[in-house]
Amino acid sequence: MARLNIEAALNDPQLQAVRTIEGPVLIIAGAGSGKTRVITYRIAYMLDRGIPQSAILALTFTNKAAREMEDRVKELTGKKLQNLTMSTFHAFGVKILRDEIEALGYRKNFSIYDETDRNQLIKDSLRECHLSVEGTDLYALGQLFSHIKLGSVRWGDGADAAYQPVYEEYQQSLKVFNALDFDDLLVLPILLFEQYPAVLEQYRHRYRYLMVDEFQDTSITQYRLMRLLTDQGEKNVCVVGDDDQSIYSWRGASYENILRFEQDFPGLTEIKLEQNYRSTTTILEAANGVISNNTNRKTKTLWSGNTGGKPIELYHPQNESDEADFIAAQIRTLLMQERLKYDDFGVLIRTNAMTRSIEEAFLAENIPHRVSGGTSFFQRKEIKDILSYLRVIANADDDVNLLRIINTPRRGIGKTTIMAIAELARKNHSSLWDAMGRLRYAPDTLFQEQGKAEIDEFMGLIEGYKEDILGKRGLSQKVRSLVDTIDYWGYLITEYNKAEKIARWKFRNIEYLMQSIANWEHDPDNLDPTLYPYLNRISLITRDDGEDEAGKGKVNLMTIHASKGLEFPVVFIAGAEEGVIPHTRSLEDGDRSLEEERRLFYVAITRARDKLFITSCLTRRHLSSTVECTPSPFLAEIPSHLVEEPEGPVESDTEAEQFFALIKSKFT
């Protein structure tokens, strides 16, 4: 391999961070201080010193970050990295459970429930306990269940004990369905390790070098898992984080893990990376001006070698569509004037719903773009339908997914039939599939022959594909045949008979899905291209993170949360209004959340390398009405000498332009 020349590539603190591979290490890495660089060099350095790939475990926060890091290490070392484990905490949990879950009384073909599946199950559990679904805040109840499961709240003690039976029903159902929710992916490995020390010992023995990225965004549960793996012996664990960029506390993340780490690992090496290589002084000063208003933070001074920089430009468009047009027009101008490329631009928004207007403007202006976040591809109804078939083929006891497809496309198994099956399942404490199996051959039932025949046909369909797919290759071909057999196209046509366009578009999505399965299956690095690994993988992907090259040459449109860890020469922050950032929903629960919103704004600013645009609309459509907006209070925290703010609102399109746009849209 090419000789690793780390001295030339790194500054002193970075060098120290890379070379200190023994013992506990805490790296406080400010925004743009070369954190990813340090982590990748550190791994390369370890490999260079002869530490085997299989001994290294690097945990990240998102799949995207994991993949990116892997690519960079690959690039740096020129090695194949088949035994290096780089994944999210959740994916690591799945990996453990896939091998060991039988010890906990589940089967290996477990299903993983996403938010939608989980909400469905919570609804069913509520009904089962004779509580009204309409009168319950499902989101809040889901959060409560999470807290209970993760052990941060107890019944009666901050948690409404009235919901305890619902929780128990929920848990029991998961067990019967052989399904896990996202929390289980962390909690069950911990349980496993606590109950079976010998298993834990195996993992400790294997993973002797641990790294945790985005440490400020780990939860206490993730911390416990990490600690179990590193508490004994050499304690070669390195965590990298920045308390100022902690933006996931609503998901249980706690930057206090940094303090906890200091306590639990005495004698650790602490390294601060404070030199910012990314942004101009202007941008950095603005960011510092904002974040210094937070009270709860570790002291840290970011400085930059780049002096000066272009001013930050703040605009006030009339409404969100003017805002979108403005951004599109600026991109067009800068492309020509500054010779920038499309992928030099990042457009950051607070909520997914804000993508729409901007995307429309990009489409109208013919600006190639990529949206990450947003309603994930895998959340679309048509995709979920097809995937539900696959999930049921993998694990027929999965009632939630079974119910989704049992009559989709319609095959004459209606409400009454399903109720009867559910009744039998309830009596036997079994899954629906199990109950159907009984009904299928039972001579004496309340069922008419008609219903029975349909159940028989449905079960036959699933069983046939089970035979054909499980453990076998050629997945994408078989999915294609499945889609044909159930005539999903025919279903779409009848369901959307008034809008063939929609039906066609939905079917195209399914084509994409099959294409992506094919890509995954033909990836030479993929050693096991069968159904289970596929389902495990996609269950944890929320973003439509198209394969590596897909983002090249495109403007990046994403939420601020999704932008963490990325950087762009030019950044637009859209919707810098009170109620958007800070978001109304977060203002409801106090100062701690306000500080988190400020950190979010800080993260957004620090994504920019050279130039930052901020737009704050005068009005914005919200739900179905238009509301007046006031600028975000955070804007006033940016030192005013850094900002250029043209008077008055941005000009909206002249009538002539609108006319041309209309003509143009008719031709496209």
Add this chain to the structure above:
DNA sequence: GAAGAGTAGATTTTT
């Protein structure tokens, strides 16, 4: 008993 039509209700951030 199932299919189709119509109407609420909903939009913070993600594994």
Add this chain to the structure above:
DNA sequence: TCTACTCTTC
């Protein structure tokens, strides 16, 4: 704008 649930019709 879209989806999930309810009510009506066949």
